Amino acid sequence: xxxxxxxxxxxxxxxxxxxxxxxxxxxxxxxxxxxxxxxxxxxxxxxxxxxxxxxxxxxxxxxxxxxxxxxxxxxxxxxxxxxxxxxxxxxxxxxxxxxxxxxxxxxxxxxxxxxxxxxxxxxxxxxxxxxxxxxxxxxxxxxxxxxxxxxxxxxxxxxxxxxxxxxxxxxxxxxxxxxxxxxxxxxxxxxxxxxxxxxxxxxxxxxxxxxxxxxxxxxxxxxxxxxxxxxxxxxxxxxxxxxxxxxx
Amino acid sequence: xxxxxxxxxxxxxxxxxxxxxxxxxxxxxxxxxxxxxxxxxxxxxxxxxxxxxxxxxxxxxxxxxxxxxxxxxxxxxxxxxxxxxxxxxxxxxxxxxxxxxxxxxxxxxxxxxxxxxxxxxxxxxxxxxxxxxxxxxxxxxxxxxxxxxxxxxxxxxxxxxxxxxxxxxxxxxxxxxxxxxxxxxxxxxxxxxxxxxxxxxxxxxxxxxxxxxxxxxxxxxxxxxxxxxxxxxxxxxxxxxxxxxxxxxxxxxxxxxxxxxxxxxxxxxxxxxxxxxxxxxxxxxxxxxxxxxxxxxxxxxxxxxxxxxxxxx
Numbered sequence: 001x002x003x004x005x006x007x008x009x010x011x012x013x014x015x016x017x018x019x020x021x022x023x024x025x026x027x028x029x030x031x032x033x034x035x036x037x038x039x040x041x042x043x044x045x046x047x048x049x050x051x052x053x054x055x056x057x058x059x060x061x062x063x064x065x066x067x068x069x070x071x072x073x074x075x076x077x078x079x080x081x082x083x084x085x086x087x088x089x090x091x092x093x094x095x096x097x098x099x100x101x102x103x104x105x106x107x108x109x110x111x112x113x114x115x116x117x118x119x120x121x122x123x124x125x126x127x128x129x130x131x132x133x134x135x136x137x138x139x140x141x142x143x144x145x146x147x148x149x150x151x152x153x154x155x156x157x158x159x160x161x162x163x164x165x166x167x168x169x170x171x172x173x174x175x176x177x178x179x180x181x182x183x184x185x186x187x188x189x190x191x192x193x194x195x196x197x198x199x200x201x202x203x204x205x206x207x208x209x210x211x212x213x214x215x216x217x218x219x220x221x222x223x224x225x226x227x228x229x230x231x232x233x234x235x236x237x238x239x240x241x242x243x244x245x246x247x248x
Numbered sequence: 249x250x251x252x253x254x255x256x257x258x259x260x261x262x263x264x265x266x267x268x269x270x271x272x273x274x275x276x277x278x279x280x281x282x283x284x285x286x287x288x289x290x291x292x293x294x295x296x297x298x299x300x301x302x303x304x305x306x307x308x309x310x311x312x313x314x315x316x317x318x319x320x321x322x323x324x325x326x327x328x329x330x331x332x333x334x335x336x337x338x339x340x341x342x343x344x345x346x347x348x349x350x351x352x353x354x355x356x357x358x359x360x361x362x363x364x365x366x367x368x369x370x371x372x373x374x375x376x377x378x379x380x381x382x383x384x385x386x387x388x389x390x391x392x393x394x395x396x397x398x399x400x401x402x403x404x405x406x407x408x409x410x411x412x413x414x415x416x417x418x419x420x421x422x423x424x425x426x427x428x429x430x431x432x433x434x435x436x437x438x439x440x441x442x443x444x445x446x447x448x449x450x451x452x453x454x455x456x457x458x459x460x461x462x463x464x465x466x467x468x469x470x471x472x473x474x475x476x477x478x479x480x481x482x483x484x485x486x487x488x489x490x491x492x493x494x495x496x497x498x499x500x501x502x503x504x505x506x507x508x509x510x511x512x513x514x515x516x517x518x519x520x521x522x523x524x525x526x527x528x529x530x531x532x533x534x535x536x537x538x539x540x541x542x543x544x545x546x547x548x549x550x551x552x553x554x555x556x557x558x559x560x561x
Contacts, residue, residue, distance in 0.1 A: 055311050074462040078477050108471055110478075111304055112462030113419040117436075124420075130308055146470035147308075154305035158317065162299035166272040173469060185514050189507065193548055213271060217297040221320075224367035228360060229310050 008086060043094035046241075051091055051135050053239035055232075056127025063088045069115035069125040075108055082108060084115055084125045087132060099132075100141055107133040107145035138240055149176050159222040162215025259390035262381070263330035264292035265321055267340040267499075268300050274337065274499025276543030280528035281336050281383055283542055287535045288391050288399070295324050295333065301343040304466040304500075312360035318347035319361050322380070323373040336383035336528070338498035342416035342423070344380040349423040351375040382417065383528065384441040384497060385434075393448035400534040402450030407558060409530070410456035410491035410522075411442045412482065414501040418460055436460075442497055442527050449534035454489040458482050465500040468507065476516070479508035483520040492554070495527045502526060506548040523551040533560040 019028040051057040063085075070076050070085040082105055090099040109129035116126045136142045144152075153172035157164045174181050182190065237243070270278035285292050298321050300306075302314035322344060325333045335341040350357040352375040365372035381389075387396070418424060418436035427434045434441055439460065443453045461482055464475035482505065486494050496502040505524045512518045525547065532542035539545065539561030544552055555561055 074464075074478065075474065078474060108467065108474060110462055110464050110466045110471075110474070112415040112466075114415070114462070116420040127311075134308075147467060150470045151305040151308040154303065155309045155313075158300045158302070158306060163271075164268045164300050164303075166268070170469065177470075185511050186507075188514070189510055189548065192510075193546075213268070215297055215299040218299065219368065221299075221364070221368035224364045225313050225316065227367075228364055229313060232310055232312070 008083070040095070042097060044096035045094050047094050047096055047099075047135075048091050050240050051128070051131050054131040054134050054138075054236055056124065057131030057135075058127075059121075059123045060088060060091060060128050060131075062121045063092065063123045064121055065089055066120060068118040068120065069123070072114040072118040074110055074112045074114055079105065079108075081105060084109075084129060088123070088125065088128060091132065100136075103136050103142050106136060107142075107147050109133070135240070138237070138242060146173075146177055149173060159225055161212060162218035162221065163213045165212040168212060259290070259332060259381075259386055261291040261293065262386065262390075263295050263325045263328060263333040263378075265295045265298055265301075265325070265333050265335045265340055265344070267298075267335065267337045268303070269337055269339070269499035269503075273503045276546040277336060277499050277502065277526045277528060279546075280526055280532045280542035283537055284387070284528050284532045284535065287532065287537060288387070288396075290386070290390055292334070293328070293330070295321055296328055297324055301335075301340045303339050303343070312357050313364075314343060315347045315350045315354075315357045316361050316364045318343040319351060319373040320365070320368075320370070322347065322378045323365065323370055325378045326373065327371075331377065332379050332381060334381050334383060334386045336497070337500070338382075338414055338416040339500055341380060341382045345423045347373075348375050348378075348380060349425075382441075382497070384445065387445060387531070388441055393444055396445060396448040396531070397450075400449040400531070403534040403536070403560065404446065404530060405450035405452075407451045407530075408454050408490050408492045409446055409451045410454050410486035410489055410494045411439075411446065411459060411527075412456070412461075412486075412494050412496055412501060412505075413439045413442065413459050414465070414496075414498045415460065415462045416498065416500075442495055446495060446527060446530060449531060451530070454486075454491045456486060456489050456491065458485050463501050463504040463508075465498075465504040468500070468504045472508075472511070475504060476508045476511050479505055480512045480516070480518055480520070483509055483512075483522055484518075487520060487522050491522055493523045493525055493530070493551075495525060495530055497527050509549055523554050524549055525551055537561070 017028055048060060052060055065085060067085045070083050073082065073084060075082040081102060087099060087102065087106065106129060109126060111126055113126050116124050119125055133145060137144055137148060150173050153176060154164060154169050157169055171181060266278050282292060299317060301321060302317040306317060307314040322333065335344055351361060351373065362372045418427060418439055421436050424436065427436045447453055462478060463482060464478040468475045494505065496505065502524060509520055529542040529544060533555065539552060539555060544555065544561065
């Protein structure tokens with residue numbers, strides 16, 4: 001097993017005995033550590049199919065478990081628990097319970113595409129991570145992740161006016177995630193910057209915050225996109241056996 | 249399509265797609281790109297009625313919508329009679345390239361693009377109509393190192409630079425068919441266009457192993473702790489390589505490096521002093537433009553003292 005996947009040996013699967021004799025052989029001390037044998041009966045046979053039905057999950061069946069994705073992964077380097085290869089394995093095997101142990105970190109993929117670059121089978125692991133994070137949310141296993149809240153606020157802004165105004169996107173994000181409007185470290189930073197900027201630039205910032213940029217000619221474009229997204233999301237909800245309409 | 253791409257085009261006048269970030273946090277990049285273009289006798293014509301390319305967010309709502317948003321800008325470029333569009337932001341450049349690829353290879357993307365464009369009332373972009381280039385391609389192809397060396401007279405001499413390209417400039421490989429062709433082409437494993445341009449201006453590029461590492465920009469706000477850790481790694485590595493300056497070519501990377509450099513100092517007590525500047529700011533200064541002209545006053549980690557000491561601006 002590659003050293004960077006050591007985290008897969010979970011503490012609850014290890015047993016240590018001061019003195020243990022099995023079939024007449026003394027296996028106590030350092031050698032008395034075992035991975036518990038277990039029988040799995042609760043496969044979720046629909047899991048792979050459902051995740052494949054979400055955008056980005058299409059190629060998951062191509063994976064042959066080489067581990068290039070995990071080896072290349074930016075987030076794995078800072079958190080060894082973040083393991084795309086392992087999650088793809090669990091999804092393909094239908095081991096839902098094991099996947100759910102990591103449900104709170106799967107959304108943390110930063111879309112750097114190092115995995116997609118390294119993958120010899122065109123699985124597009126980056127997109128599979130996004131599909132998996134969405135699946136967890138849609139199935140109600142997790143709440144909406146901060147990343148999804150940000151994506152939704154951003155997209156709303158684009159659909160409404162064709163362009164985004166960064167300040168507006170940030171305010172929506174902080175408000176929806178229940179954070180103070182700009183956390184203290186960001187506020188200090190903005191104030192520090194404001195001190196050395198020329199007045200006309202500050203005026204410009206204020207101007208764009210009040211009169212938000214808009215694409216001329218945008219017209220019915222936002223409504224056309226919204227209609228398209230609503231249809232796709234309804235199809236995806238149906239594929240996952242959900243009746244309620246998905247937030248978009 | 250490939251044949252069309254290879255035909256040499258005049259890049260003296262190209263369509264310009266700044267994107268949302270360059271009107272906000274990346275304003276200094278916008279300012280310095282235009283200033284450098286002007287100083288080099290190149291003409292930028294802004295795409296009329298452009299819209300957001302989808303950045304790193306819209307694809308997570310629906311990937312086909314992102315393709316449409318990017319393709320709309322290519323359609324607008326075509327309507328203006330241009331066959332080259334220059335996008336200095338890595339996110340925009342990436343998404344326009346991806347739309348080009350998807351519309352040539354993905355039936356669902358073609359259908360979504362045709363349907364939404366039809367309802368929005370403009371023509372649906374067909375792949376092959378417009379070539380998307382980065383600001384790096386633009387200056388390299390329109391001006392070239394020789395001319396740049398002549399015009400800058402080695403003004404950046406002695407400046408030790410780590411060139412930071414980020415994720416979206418080269419990955420995933422298949423959407424950048426012009427890369428990795430040997431000769432003068434860009435390398436996706438070890439990009440060098442920015443190195444080439446800054447070296448032409450006299451800079452000393454350090455051997456920096458994290459050229460295409462990720463700054464966590466997509467989650468700069470939603471997962472700030474991870475971003476700070478990733479950025480800190482990039483900053484400390486650049487310093488360990490002997491760099492005084494990190495040159496950037498993407499507003500997301502640039503802002504993320506700046507914000508998290510300050511955040512790391514404030515929250516973790518990890519202070520780094522490496523300066524963060526857009527490559528266009530550096531080229532502008534090398535061409536003799538003032539600090540104000542290239543928007544140095546807008547940089548968060550204030551590099552003005554350092555640049556002054558180097559006799560720039």
